[in-house]
Amino acid sequence: MKKSVAEELLEITKSSTTRIRECKGGLRMSFYDKNDKLIFSKKLALITEAEAKKNNYGQMGSAGGQDLCHCLYIATRHAENFCARVVAYSVNDKPKDKQMKLEVTFWEKKEAK
Numbered sequence: 001m002k003k004s005v006a007e008e009l010l011e012i013t014k015s016s017t018t019r020i021r022e023c024k025g026g027l028r029m030s031f032y033d034k035n036d037k038l039i040f041s042k043k044l045a046l047i048t049e050a051e052a053k054k055n056n057y058g059q060m061g062s063a064g065g066q067d068l069c070h071c072l073y074i075a076t077r078h079a080e081n082f083c084a085r086v087v088a089y090s091v092n093d094k095p096k097d098k099q100m101k102l103e104v105t106f107w108e109k110k111e112a113k
Contacts, residue, residue, distance in 0.1 A: 018076075020069055027068070029083070045088040047107065057088060057107035064100035071104035079106065 017032045026046040031039045052059070060079050065071040068091070076082045088107040095103035 020072060026088070029072070040083070042083065042086075044086060047088045047090055049090055049105070052088065052090065052105075052107045055088075056110050058110040060086060060106040060108050062103050062105045064095050064097050064103045066101050068102070068104060071102065075104070075106050082106070 017034075017036075019030045019032065021028050021030070023043065026044045028041060028043050030041040033039050047055070047057075060082070061075065063071040063074040063078075065074060072089075075086070079085070085108040086106050087109055090105045090107070092103040092105070093101070095101070097103075
């Protein structure tokens with residue numbers, strides 16, 4: 001039976017090296033195999049909450065952490081099919097939890113009704 005894109009991405013994220021780089025307007029997540037061959041890459045846009053609403057994005061969830069990579073790591077481990085669903089993120093540098101340096105909210109496209 002053929003695997004879905006979400007199932008394939010889940011396997012990739014569990015068995016690969018992830019590199020995160022800032023790029024114009026956001027960041028790029030790239031996944032590499034044990035031979036350092038690129039498997040998958042995806043750009044995430046840095047947006048405001050207002051832009052998310054304007055673009056009809058749905059909130060996937062938020063993660064608090066010490067830096068953006070920490071928050072992204074938490075999200076990939078706790079949000080179902082994260083890599084297949086996420087399209088953007090927004091950053092709050094004044095999180096409610098004072099032990100964290102920032103809080104990142106991740107956004108996905110809402111399904112058309």
